[in-house]
Amino acid sequence: MLSKETIDIIKSTVPVLEIHGKTITTTFYQMLFDNHPELLNIFNHANQREGKQPQALANAVYAAAAHIDHLEDILPVVKQIGQKHRALNILPEHYPIVGENLLGAIKKVLGDAATPEILDAWAQAYGMIADAFISVEAEMYQEAENAPGGWRGFRPFVVERKMKESDVITSFYLKPQDGGAISSYLPGQYITVRVQPDNESYTHIRHYSLSAAPGEDYYRISVKREDAAPGKPAGLVSTYLHNSVNEGDVLEISAPAGSFTLDQEQNIPLVLISGGVGLTPMISMLETVLKEQPEREVTFIHAAINEGFHAMREHIEQLDAAHHSMKSYVCYEKPLDQTLCHKIGYIDLPWLQEVTSKESDFYFCGPVPFMRAVNQALQAWGVPAERIHYEFFGPAGSL
DSSP states (O other), X not given: OOOHHHHXXXXXXXXXXXXHHHHHHHHHHHHHHHHOGGGGGTSOHHHHHTTHHHHHHHHHHHHHHHTTTOGGGGHHHHHHHHHHHHHHTOOTTHHHHXXXXXXXXXHHHHGGGSOHHHHHHHHHHHHHHHHHHHHHHHHHHHHHHHSTTOOSSEEEEEEEEEEEOSSSEEEEEEEETTOOOOOOOOTTOEEEEEEOOTTOSSOEEEEEEBOSOSOSSSXXXXXXXXXXXXXXXXXXXXXXXXXXOOTTOEEEEEEEEOSOOOOXXXXXXXXXXXXXXXXXXXXXXXXXXXXXXXXXXXXXXEEESSGGGOTTHHHHHXXXXXXXXXXXXXXXXXXXXXXXXXXXXXXXXXXXXXXXOTTSEEEEESOHHXXXXXXXXXXXXXXXXXXXXXXXXXXXXXX
16 A cells, blocks of 8 residues: 555646646657567557557556545556457566656656655556556456457467458458357457568557457458558558458457447447447447347447448348347438438437437447547437447547
């Protein structure tokens, strides 16, 4: 346990972290990779370049400092991050390295303001927080390994089938190379793919939501090809999967993980809202509820630029036709054929009020501006926070 004096010192740094947090975490990652370049095999380089990872870490450090006297308050966040750490194969021996460089970054950014007392207090606090992560993740590793068909670390899977779903999204059907069983998962979870494209010095790891209901002898992921855009290079892993990985090739996969999952204890109407490739966890949830709760009312809403970008449209239409409990709607920003969508432009509150019930459980996923708009609409409608569920692709942010 931390002493009252240590807790008071940590609490006193909260205003400083609010101002300098991202500078500290950006400096931290620079120092970390300079001192331990081998860790570039684990971290997402694009998230570093775009500033998403430093910002996410800054938010986490700020939250830890603010709740240092009641760390149990942030346990849900610890578990959510722990899921990603387990999927990435973050190990206990990585934590001292992180701690050493985080303290070094605090000292470098704050200069003389980082007194020995502050650095010592943060060293103690970091040790306590690291122990919490290590303990939570140890349970997760054990659970993943001991599950029927489960495993630890990365396991080779064969691409049994590769299927183009839209102009930018392709599905990959993956079966274990060893022919053994695979662990089940909860609808909404993801698997983690590790690749090393030609001419790349390091391995690259990405999380991809599972886009089918559990219960098959394969995993399916549906990957959007991230093409280059002004000020943004093409996605290294997504373009590699689209352009270079073919049926029969082998990918390394870690066991399913993730805390954004469908609450199947609920029986109230369910609304699934997706934008772009955000439909992948929504498809898994949809297929699951139709299979396991066939009488539960479910509304599936998908938004895309136009029909060329709309993946799995025919599949959704077939499910809609086959299940009386399901309704589906399409929103296109700029449709090529206006008869192929129910709404033109963007999803908004008046339209949601027309096609859904306020007394529903709402799940949504997609680009951050899309999720922000949906979240604001639901809040303005007065939907309780406990019935609003969403997930970020990549480091956690805020809406």
